[in-house]
Amino acid sequence: MTKDVSELARRPAFPESVSRAVTTPLQPSVVYASPDPDTLDAQYEGRAFGYTYSREGHPNASVLASKIDAMEGVSGGWCTASGMAAVTATMLGLLRQGDHIIGGDQLYGRSLRMLTQDLPRYGITATLADPTDAAAIEAAITPATKLILVEVVSNPTLRVADMEGIAAIAKKHGLILVVDNTFTTPRAFKAFDHGADVVIHSVTKLMAGHSDAMLGYVAAKDRDHAEAISTTIITLGLTPSPYDCWMAERGLMSFNLRYDRAEENAAALAEHIAGLPGLDAVLYPGRADHPDHNRAGDLLRGRFGNMVSFRLKGGRDQANALTRAMPEMNFAPTLGDIGTTVSHAASSSHRGLTPEGRAALGITEGFFRVSVGVEEIELLKAEFERGFAVL
Template sequence: MRPDALPESASRPVVTPLSPSVVYASDTPDMLDQQYDGGLQGYTYAREGHPNADVVAKRVDRMENAPHMGVLTGSGMGAVSAVLLGLTETGDHVIGSTQLYGRSLRMMTEDLPRLGIATTLVDAGDVDAVRAALRPETRMVLVEVVSNPTLRVADLEGLATLCREAGILLVVDNTFTTPRAIRPFDWGADIVLHSLTKLLAGHSDVTLGYVAAQDEALNNRLRVFAVTAGLTPSPFDCWLAERGMLSFDLRFDRAEQTAACLADHLAGLPGVARVLYPGRADHPDQARAAHLLAGHFCNMVTFELRGGRAEANAFTRAADGLSFAPTLGDVGTTISHPASSSHRALTAEKRAELGMSEGTFRVSVGLEDPETLCAVFSQAIAAATGG
């Protein structure tokens, strides 16, 4: 039996309806053929697409200036997987930044080689190093605009030129920076991806990813792989993400302003060895950040506490009201410790090469009152370092 039709209404809902249906019924086999062939717009099976996913994808498309409707996935790593596994094959070579998100690094260093896909990690701010890593079989370069967790800024302009000349794909993870700060397609990126879980959704209650390609054929390949691999996003997560995105600009701007205040405050505390924030004059990539990010230096701050693991433990215990959690982009400020979370798989020596120590913390600044937030950090750092 068919379900009862929805009651007719001369008005329409203000909020996008949630559509949890797994399957959608067509009237005839001919109609179903037309839907699959593209002659009719319609949904068939939720793994292949559903209304809530399309609503969110189109919203991110507008933000990113994407030429084709992007693909929503069940997580940010789903988007990374769609690119690295859906667009490469045995014998290919992929170049990645040395400071990608931890699970992206794991896929680059463990999973791709297992499948016969070679990888090389280089400094994304050094175009000559990337050029030196190129091989005839190189398929793509994967970078984040601002790295995790040392907030180094990729030479996106130089990389786009290099990739275009070499005939390879430039893939940009725009999760940290978001389209509020930069639209990588406008700078020559071929593929842009996001963990919508973070700043765009913004409330730590959604797990979702997004990926879109400049080229329509590549975009279709990404979509087909995502459907085949079952990278399907939940309608409920999409519905929540749309709600969160309605306030994104306001949240981003407020958190960014507070992050700049916090970075300056931390730099003046005796228990802090150094502070990394792209908007500060002492950041090694400040000029590049100003050029690429149009004055938006984002909400992430990294600092190094004086001392080691004992001081790090003392700091998190004393940071009342702050969540010590391996995430970012929430309305509340969260603190992350790379040595015990995102980069725990690396040796201490390797972390040191990348600029991380046991005292390194990454802060995702939220919407708290700036003075209150600075006071919390002052007290926690003093408690940890004896200041």
């Protein structure tokens, strides 16, 4: 009887094979067994490599992070449960009570909320400044300033930050430069090559690319910064699930192809939308009428991305009419899917701002952001023609 119980309790190893799996195995185990306390000590003290508890890291997160590391030209990055988890780990890992942070005034809505509402509860203050004007960023520096957070291309207004100027200012004043590279990705912009100290991604978006995995990523050049961020991830339980990491790694396999096709579609769609009725403005960094077109061309090496924004002449009524007239177009508060999605900032990403705050950024009730996908461009043009026709 004892032998039977022992056999049932034994954890068999995978069968040996002379061939290997083509895809990375999914490893959902929460806990990992070590042979003895000395080995566990060696793992925790860094003298031996091994997994312990999945909140502290797991194989699928390691594989995904290493692939994004290679894209960004860094090592030691961490995957997190979401893009905002990466922002949270960076802010709480690197800042303390009494510190001051400068943020771009056109960040993602939840990042803006964190800087202006959440961090102040912990005694960390923030000032928002125009990232397209490096002098405005420098003017916001105080003796307590420790960190600058900017997006290369802002969400959702698609303004292009003066990254060269901001990097020079951060270096001059000894500040940590944190760059959210979600919109641009390393396909268009390698932030560490342009003075970034920390790089953040919402992997949920273009990198995973299929709206079925929620993840973030953060990497730091400085070892002390990296350790502070990773400790915060572990302590706060910001680690992602193995399944989402496994799905995102699959998405990375087609990333370059998806990005290039979506970027090509975005340029064509922006040009097409510009000629449709009811439009007040179309925003795409690749267009000559974009306020930061020249900077985008130099900074992004002609890679203008897959994001297009536009503003209708009318307000909420016309916004409702437009989306209802495009039933084949996914109206959703997200971006980066393999198909095109249309988002309304006032009712989703930036709904937490006051109407006056949104207006200051140019976000009206008729403002839309389009994450262009890989469909046939003629289908996209036809669908937007159908929508704008009701205006």
